[in-house]
Amino acid sequence: MSEYIIETEKGKWEIVCGLEIHCQIISKSKIFSGAPAEFGDDANENVSFVDAAMPGMLPTLNEECVHQAIKTGLGLNAVINKYSVFSRKNYFYADSPQGYQITQFEYPIVGEGKITIDLSDGTSKDIRIERLHIEQDAAKSIHDLNPTKSFIDFNRCGVGLMEIVTKPDFRSPEEVGAFLRKLRSILRYLGTCDGNMDEGSMRCDASISVRPLGSSELRQRAEVKNVNSVKFAMQAIESEAHRQVDIYESGGTILQQTCRFDPSTGGTKFLRFKEFSDDYRYFPEPDLPPLILSDELINKIKDELIELPDAKKSRFVNDLGLTPYDASVICENKEVADFFEKVACGRDAKKVANWLMGDFFAMLKKRNLDISQSPVSPENLGKLVDLISHEVISGKIAKDVFEIMAETSENPEKIVEEKGLKQVTDTSAIEAIIDAVIASNPDNVASYRAGKVNLLGWFVGQVIKQSQGKANPALVNKLLKEKL
Amino acid sequence: MTDLTELTVADALSKLKEKEISPVELTQAYIQKLDNNKKYNAFVTLVAEQALKNAYIAEQNYLNKVNRPLEGIPVGIKDLFCTKGIKTTACSHILDGFIPQYESTVTQNLLDDGALFLGKLNMDEFAMGGSNETSYYGPVVNPWSKDKPLVAGGSSGGSAAAVAAKMCAAATASDTGGSIREPAAFCGVTGIKPTYGRCSRYGIIAFASSLDQAGPICKDVTDCAILLNSMAGYDPKDSTSSKRDVPDFSSFIGQDIKGLKIGIPEEYRPEGLNPEVASCWDKAIQILKECGAEIVHINLPHTKYALPTYYVIAPAEASSNLARYDGIRYGLRVEGNNLDNLYINTRTAGFGAEVKRRILIGTYVLSAGYYDAYYLKAQKVRRLIKNDFDNAFQNCDVILTPTSPVEPFAIGDTKMLENPINMYLNDVFTVSVNLAGLPAMSLPIGLSQNGLPLGMQLIGRAFDEGTIFKTAYQLERGANFVRI
Numbered sequence: 001m002s003e004y005i006i007e008t009e010k011g012k013w014e015i016v017c018g019l020e021i022h023c024q025i026i027s028k029s030k031i032f033s034g035a036p037a038e039f040g041d042d043a044n045e046n047v048s049f050v051d052a053a054m055p056g057m058l059p060t061l062n063e064e065c066v067h068q069a070i071k072t073g074l075g076l077n078a079v080i081n082k083y084s085v086f087s088r089k090n091y092f093y094a095d096s097p098q099g100y101q102i103t104q105f106e107y108p109i110v111g112e113g114k115i116t117i118d119l120s121d122g123t124s125k126d127i128r129i130e131r132l133h134i135e136q137d138a139a140k141s142i143h144d145l146n147p148t149k150s151f152i153d154f155n156r157c158g159v160g161l162m163e164i165v166t167k168p169d170f171r172s173p174e175e176v177g178a179f180l181r182k183l184r185s186i187l188r189y190l191g192t193c194d195g196n197m198d199e200g201s202m203r204c205d206a207s208i209s210v211r212p213l214g215s216s217e218l219r220q221r222a223e224v225k226n227v228n229s230v231k232f233a234m235q236a237i238e239s240e241a242h243r244q245v246d247i248y249e250s251g252g253t254i255l256q257q258t259c260r261f262d263p264s265t266g267g268t269k270f271l272r273f274k275e276f277s278d279d280y281r282y283f284p285e286p287d288l289p290p291l292i293l294s295d296e297l298i299n300k301i302k303d304e305l306i307e308l309p310d311a312k313k314s315r316f317v318n319d320l321g322l323t324p325y326d327a328s329v330i331c332e333n334k335e336v337a338d339f340f341e342k343v344a345c346g347r348d349a350k351k352v353a354n355w356l357m358g359d360f361f362a363m364l365k366k367r368n369l370d371i372s373q374s375p376v377s378p379e380n381l382g383k384l385v386d387l388i389s390h391e392v393i394s395g396k397i398a399k400d401v402f403e404i405m406a407e408t409s410e411n412p413e414k415i416v417e418e419k420g421l422k423q424v425t426d427t428s429a430i431e432a433i434i435d436a437v438i439a440s441n442p443d444n445v446a447s448y449r450a451g452k453v454n455l456l457g458w459f460v461g462q463v464i465k466q467s468q469g470k471a472n473p474a475l476v477n478k479l480l481k482e483k484l
Numbered sequence: 485m486t487d488l489t490e491l492t493v494a495d496a497l498s499k500l501k502e503k504e505i506s507p508v509e510l511t512q513a514y515i516q517k518l519d520n521n522k523k524y525n526a527f528v529t530l531v532a533e534q535a536l537k538n539a540y541i542a543e544q545n546y547l548n549k550v551n552r553p554l555e556g557i558p559v560g561i562k563d564l565f566c567t568k569g570i571k572t573t574a575c576s577h578i579l580d581g582f583i584p585q586y587e588s589t590v591t592q593n594l595l596d597d598g599a600l601f602l603g604k605l606n607m608d609e610f611a612m613g614g615s616n617e618t619s620y621y622g623p624v625v626n627p628w629s630k631d632k633p634l635v636a637g638g639s640s641g642g643s644a645a646a647v648a649a650k651m652c653a654a655a656t657a658s659d660t661g662g663s664i665r666e667p668a669a670f671c672g673v674t675g676i677k678p679t680y681g682r683c684s685r686y687g688i689i690a691f692a693s694s695l696d697q698a699g700p701i702c703k704d705v706t707d708c709a710i711l712l713n714s715m716a717g718y719d720p721k722d723s724t725s726s727k728r729d730v731p732d733f734s735s736f737i738g739q740d741i742k743g744l745k746i747g748i749p750e751e752y753r754p755e756g757l758n759p760e761v762a763s764c765w766d767k768a769i770q771i772l773k774e775c776g777a778e779i780v781h782i783n784l785p786h787t788k789y790a791l792p793t794y795y796v797i798a799p800a801e802a803s804s805n806l807a808r809y810d811g812i813r814y815g816l817r818v819e820g821n822n823l824d825n826l827y828i829n830t831r832t833a834g835f836g837a838e839v840k841r842r843i844l845i846g847t848y849v850l851s852a853g854y855y856d857a858y859y860l861k862a863q864k865v866r867r868l869i870k871n872d873f874d875n876a877f878q879n880c881d882v883i884l885t886p887t888s889p890v891e892p893f894a895i896g897d898t899k900m901l902e903n904p905i906n907m908y909l910n911d912v913f914t915v916s917v918n919l920a921g922l923p924a925m926s927l928p929i930g931l932s933q934n935g936l937p938l939g940m941q942l943i944g945r946a947f948d949e950g951t952i953f954k955t956a957y958q959l960e961r962g963a964n965f966v967r968i
Binding site: 056100 | 572582588685722814850
């Protein structure tokens with residue numbers, strides 16, 4: 001395991017961190033109302049009477065959200081609780097029109113699970129999941145439209161959320177980063193959350209404390225709220241941990257508090273103390289009966305579950321011979337993995353992986369495209385790999401062909417044909433070029449024959465250049481040696 | 485022609501079908517009565533013009549023989565039910581001017597069956613009260629009042645008084661701890677609180693969600709069956725409504741009760757029970773005996789805990805249900821210099837003293853450190869109370885008790901007002917039924933020495949309103965109570 005230690009003149013410290021991640025559930029309608037759970041519409045377009053907490057309105061549970069939570073629970077290798085209960089969390093704020101949030105408290109729908117993360121030193125680590133529960137999202141307050149007034153957009157109000165809580169298992173910013181990427185990958189594979197942290201559909205709160213290395217105590221923690229990227233989460237943990245170490249080493253104490261990450265400084269900013277902890281007066285939601293799940297339903301969802309990144313990765317390693325690193329890069333995104341499998345089918349998977357992770361990714365990045373928008377189809381990339389394997393073109397020519405494919409989306413066979421880029425494997429044609437090169441460079445020929453054998457490379461280059469790159473290098477090599 | 489407002493719903497329907505009377509005549513008669521009886525303060529909003537328009541439509545429907553089960557019956561609606569386009573305030577200042585854009589399921593069912601609405605009925609603010617004195621619009625006067633104005637009971641005081649004074653043919657009401665039965669008893673009319681889940685709570689302004697249940701207040705037992713037939717039924721918009729089939733309650737009217745076991749709970753006859761109430765109870769027992777029913781003595785040992793249990797659970801739920809009245813989206817708003825002050829100013833001005841008291845009690849019993857001792861314990865006792873009834877119904881088919889320990893008292897009674905507990909004690913016979921979720925009816929049996937109505941309560945097994953109806957009908961016949 002990679003050790004992350006904060007070392008100062010006075011001592012060595014380690015980080016103890018746990019996460020709470022709010023994930024917006026992908027569903028057609030909101031969790032307790034029929035209003036669309038869509039984004040990007042005009043403010044207050046998608047608001048039902050239930051969402052606006054009009055008098056006499058009652059919540060009704062959207063089964064689609066329940067199915068998504070079960071699916072996610074299974075993806076986290078977690079226990080699905082057949083009995084769970086909705087509770088009210090009571091608080092007054094303008095973004096909470098009911099005056100309470102319907103959530104799950106004592107009895108969440110998903111219990112303990114785990115996610116395995118891969119670290120840069122090649123090791124892996126299990127992060128334990130404490131629970132997952134479902135609840136409703138709050139409305140959005142808008143404070144910057146008017147100097148004296150705030151506005152509320154209720155579109156988000158009532159959208160389904162999954163809150164995933166981990167055990168305090170993180171010991172380094174790297175682990176947190178790896179976990180968030182892995183969780184996002186699993187959610188996207190499952191199609192239960194789009195995982196876009198910058199858009200707020202996945203939001204991370206981190207609880208951070210530090211302790212002297214080797215100690216097993218849990219010290220007072222600070223909570224960093226609503227960090228909106230993986231990078232920021234890692235920075236927030238690092239800077240908050242250092243802040244705490246500084247305080248302890250100068251004889252201070254940490255009070256339980258809530259902070260915010262400030263991307264402009266890369267540090268955390270104090271928000272409020274939590275010494276008088278909020279009293280949310282939780283009690284079971286009387287408008288909704290307990291949620292009882294049948295084995296049938298759970299098994300049905302289990303049967304329909306697609307292959308998840310870990311399983312895919314080990315299949316790519318064991319069956320296709322990819323390195324664990326290549327496999328995990330390719331498996332992080334399901335679309336990439338699917339693209340890869342289409343190309344790799346019946347071909348040398350390692351070669352395909354090299355092409356994909358090399359020129360192909362570079363091309364997407366350069367053009368700022370998503371894999372779904374790639375101008376090069378899996379079929380055409382496969383044909384290109386075939387052209388190389390069958391020695392129709394050289395690897396070098398292939399790079400030029402790929403450039404044209406990226407421009408035109410053309411079939412590489414057609415490009416090679418039309419541009420006359422086929423490798424020349426006709427011995428007599430190559431011999432003619434070799435003869436010409438030998439004839440026009442008598443000095444180098446003499447040096448070579450006198451024992452300067454590493455001039456061979458120069459000769460090969462000349463011949464290939466004169467063939468406009470089409471001569472098969474292996475053949476050129478062989479024939480040159482014979483002639484010289 | 486006699487006064488059409490004397491007709492029961494059953495009689496009016498048969499005369500309407502025979503074209504002996506017309507819906508317009510009937511409606512005009514009630515509107516006239518409304519006008520004459522303004523002194524009772526039973527209605528807070530009138531929609532007489534709309535009622536007449538609908539009466540003309542009803543008349544056409546009779547002519548075209550497309551008349552529905554309640555075609556042309558003028559009813560009053562408790563102000564707790566949201567009615568589309570008609571001001572709905574729960575008789576609270578905080579809902580000033582609120583006009584719902586939706587219809588409660590129960591009132592929609594009545595509309596679908598052809599009933600027409602005369603207006604909205606007075607009630608205790610948010611249904612919190614037992615005398616209708618907490619209404620923002622002032623107390624309802626009991627039509628039985630003689631020298632001084634008496635309370636009509638609460639919270640459905642307007643519903644009971646309006647039916648008693650023939651200002652509407654029937655009324656909707658709701659019952660959280662006795663709010664249908666107590667005012668029905670005080671005003672000498674009949675009301676049934678069906679089993680929890682029989683009627684949808686959608687669109688009914690919530691007081692205590694796990695206890696609230698809608699029901700009718702009518703001139704007699706038969707009318708209650710007709711109205712409940714229309715009001716009851718499963719509603720997907722209320723997750724706590726029952727999917728059980730709704731029997732034709734009218735079919736129980738007239739069935740004999742020979743051999744039926746009537747349970748008489750010992751705990752409901754404490755020492756010091758008002759002797760007039762006791763003798764009225766004896767009279768009812770005698771009538772049922774004469775009908776061939778068998779009297780069985782039963783025990784409901786946890787009865788003494790019902791009142792404190794109720795006054796923990798109901799305020800707890802209310803404190804949360806009433807959080808939505810914050811001055812932001814509808815109703816009263818009293819501005820403040822920040823969000824918290826807007827909330828404080830609005831709720832201070834908008835809620836009456838009793839509502840505030842219950843919000844405080846509810847907030848207290850749900851607070852950290854008190855939850856286990858109050859709310860959790862109350863839920864446990866609630867289960868014991870339900871078990872009491874389950875056990876009792878092993879040995880009897882229906883339970884007979886008084887509805888209220890007292891006769892209607894004076895408006896402004898100092899004993900009731902000096903200590904709220906004295907008012908709460910009036911609910912002693914009614915709250916257990918709500919805690920257990922059972923159906924119960926109150927019907928008038930006799931008069932006190934002061935010439936005021938005294939009601940008896942029939943409690944049935946869950947979803948067995950049928951047995952209540954057949955027993956009540958026989959009891960009504962035997963008691964021969966004369967309505968005013």
